[in-house]
Amino acid sequence: MELLIDVGNTLVKYALLENKQLSKINHCSTFDFLKLLSSFDHISSIVIASVSNPIFSQEIHAWAESLDIQIKPLSTEAESFGVKNSYENYSTMGVDRWLAVLGAQYLYPKENLLIVDAGTAITFDVLDKYKQHQGGWIVPGVDMMMQALFKNTEKVFAEQSEIDVLKFGKTTSDNVNLGCWSTASAAVHGAVEMTKNTEHSVERVIFTGGNGSELNRLGQFKATYIDNLVFIGMKRFL
Ligand SMILES: Nc1ncnc2c1ncn2[C@@H]1O[C@H](COP(=O)(O)OP(=O)(O)OP(=O)(O)O)[C@@H](O)[C@H]1O
Numbered sequence: 001m002e003l004l005i006d007v008g009n010t011l012v013k014y015a016l017l018e019n020k021q022l023s024k025i026n027h028c029s030t031f032d033f034l035k036l037l038s039s040f041d042h043i044s045s046i047v048i049a050s051v052s053n054p055i056f057s058q059e060i061h062a063w064a065e066s067l068d069i070q071i072k073p074l075s076t077e078a079e080s081f082g083v084k085n086s087y088e089n090y091s092t093m094g095v096d097r098w099l100a101v102l103g104a105q106y107l108y109p110k111e112n113l114l115i116v117d118a119g120t121a122i123t124f125d126v127l128d129k130y131k132q133h134q135g136g137w138i139v140p141g142v143d144m145m146m147q148a149l150f151k152n153t154e155k156v157f158a159e160q161s162e163i164d165v166l167k168f169g170k171t172t173s174d175n176v177n178l179g180c181w182s183t184a185s186a187a188v189h190g191a192v193e194m195t196k197n198t199e200h201s202v203e204r205v206i207f208t209g210g211n212g213s214e215l216n217r218l219g220q221f222k223a224t225y226i227d228n229l230v231f232i233g234m235k236r237f238l
């Protein structure tokens with residue numbers, strides 16, 4: 001049994017692989033994950049991808065080595081499984097993005113794709129059906145947009161609320177909630193629009209990440225939400 005770990009900036013996500021089958025994803029803080037570690041002493045190997053502080057990964061590394069458990073850190077490559085990175089300096093691209101791209105390419109090899117990972121940040125990656133990454137965007141996540149507003153203003157605030165449909169708001173709280181979600185959603189539309197009339201015109205949008213299913217629900221476009229896209233990418237390395 002293998003343990004797959006995706007270390008983000010807010011949460012650690014992990015899943016088990018048993019007989020090539022991915023378990024459901026769990027998530028927790030790095031602090032809670034370290035408390036859980038001893039319960040994984042029966043696994044044969046670990047695959048880890050991190051875009052966060054290396055100290056956490058180093059602790060897992062040390063623990064695995066002390067128990068003779070193999071540990072394989074993943075990193076972004078110039079090319080993986082024939083998929084070619086567009087970055088001038090590929091190693092600076094977050095490995096979570098690269099794994100999401102590889103997961104999407106595995107699931108939909110015949111379409112031009114836009115991969116949107118909506119977490120702490122929202123990343124956009126365009127991958128064409130010839131396995132060429134065409135570039136992307138990084139924007140603040142919905143929570144981060146709101147936090148930036150609260151931090152830099154005196155009278156702007158918001159309460160957490162469920163959004164039914166995207167529209168204009170008539171209270172401060174609704175203005176913030178609807179504004180930030182609409183901004184994220186508009187960026188998805190904008191990314192699709194930007195590829196129109198190019199050779200990599202997007203045929204499918206794939207959402208993942210903590211806020212991905214909500215963005216999928218709120219948007220008015222044909223899209224697919226895949227909660228374990230990064231793990232599907234990781235599985236290709238096993
Ligand atoms: N069930 C959920 N659990 C945790 N976060 C959730 C959930 N639903 C929505 N979210 C939101 O998703 C965001 C976290 O997304 P994600 O789980 O992709 O985190 P992350 O991996 O730490 O982010 P990143 O990888 O971008 O650093 C938070 O802003 C949170 O508000």
Ligand SMILES: CC(C)(CO)[C@@H](O)C(=O)NCCC(=O)O
Binds near residue numbers: 095097119
């Ligand atoms: C953008 C995030 C934070 C999303 O998790 C991560 O992919 C990251 O730290 N990336 C490094 C910068 C880049 O991808 O160009």
Ligand SMILES: [K+]
Binds near residue numbers: 008117119209
């Ligand atoms: K992520």
